[in-house]
Amino acid sequence: MISHYSKVEAEPVAMEGAKEVKVRWLIAEREGAPNFYMRLFEIAPGGHSPRHKHDYEHEIFILEGHGLALDGGKEEPIQAGSFLFIPPNVEHQLRNTGEAALKFLCLIPRKGRPPGPGAPLR
Amino acid sequence: MISHYSKVEAEPVAMEGAKEVKVRWLIAEREGAPNFYMRLFEIAPGGHSPRHKHDYEHEIFILEGHGLALDGGKEEPIQAGSFLFIPPNVEHQLRNTGEAALKFLCLIPRKGRPPGPGAPLR
Numbered sequence: 001m002i003s004h005y006s007k008v009e010a011e012p013v014a015m016e017g018a019k020e021v022k023v024r025w026l027i028a029e030r031e032g033a034p035n036f037y038m039r040l041f042e043i044a045p046g047g048h049s050p051r052h053k054h055d056y057e058h059e060i061f062i063l064e065g066h067g068l069a070l071d072g073g074k075e076e077p078i079q080a081g082s083f084l085f086i087p088p089n090v091e092h093q094l095r096n097t098g099e100a101a102l103k104f105l106c107l108i109p110r111k112g113r114p115p116g117p118g119a120p121l122r
Numbered sequence: 123m124i125s126h127y128s129k130v131e132a133e134p135v136a137m138e139g140a141k142e143v144k145v146r147w148l149i150a151e152r153e154g155a156p157n158f159y160m161r162l163f164e165i166a167p168g169g170h171s172p173r174h175k176h177d178y179e180h181e182i183f184i185l186e187g188h189g190l191a192l193d194g195g196k197e198e199p200i201q202a203g204s205f206l207f208i209p210p211n212v213e214h215q216l217r218n219t220g221e222a223a224l225k226f227l228c229l230i231p232r233k234g235r236p237p238g239p240g241a242p243l244r
Contacts, residue, residue: 001193001206001207001208002191002193002198002200002204002205002206003204003205003206004201004203004204004205005183005203005204005205006203026183026205027181027205027207031207032207032209033179033181033207034179034210034231035157035158035179035231035233036157036158036181036229036231038181038183038205038229057155057156057157059149059155059158059160059229061127061148061160061183061227063185069124071123071124076124078124079126081126081127081128082124082125082126082127083124083125083126083127083148083149083160084123084124084125085123085149085153085154085155086123087154088156105183105227107158107160107181107229109156109157109158111157
């Protein structure tokens with residue numbers, strides 16, 4: 001399957017603690033991905049993802065924009081080309097401190113995927 | 123763990139059928155990734171990845187450049203923002219048909235990782 005992310009609908013993230021965040025589920029259940037899922041997030045200037053932790057990991061790659069990432073106890077600048085490995089149960093948050101959209105890929109294991117409307121079936 | 127891909131060494135890919143391909147292992151065993159690994163590939167103009175298939179999937183996101191991707195029986199143009207899901211046992215190849223580097227992320231499951239020097243421990 002070959003596509004382009006702009007063809008996938010961007011859905012608002014209603015999760016508590018999220019501000020101005022949209023998600024596109026690029027590769028997930030609908031595509032038959034057996035082990036892990038690829039999502040593309042977009043955070044508007046001034047927005048942020050929830051500050052939280054959970055029992056599954058994130059693998060993140062920053063595509064566009066500038067921001068700050070909390071990874072456990074420390075917050076560091078991020079920009080295009082930055083990547084993050086957030087192990088299970090480590091508190092994390094991404095904030096857009098720039099003037100354009102902060103876009104990044106965030107991959108999660110299929111096992112441990114959060115249920116509910118915040119994580120639709122793609 | 124927060125880093126930038128430019129800080130990770132780009133290693134030549136010696137796999138048979140690969141031409142002008144380098145790989146950076148961004149998130150893998152060394153980082154303790156439990157379920158899947160993130161690599162960043164760079165193919166020089168005129169180069170290509172091996173035309174092959176294997177029993178594990180790829181999840182690919184194109185970062186920079188232009189090329190053609192073989193996905194099973196068909197070849198399609200790819201560019202920044204294109205993404206590919208290559209299921210297990212589907213023949214595939216990426217070729218750089220542009221004038222600049224073709225850069226992309228290619229993620230694989232931890233289970234089924236190819237052994238040997240082509241896939242170092244990170």
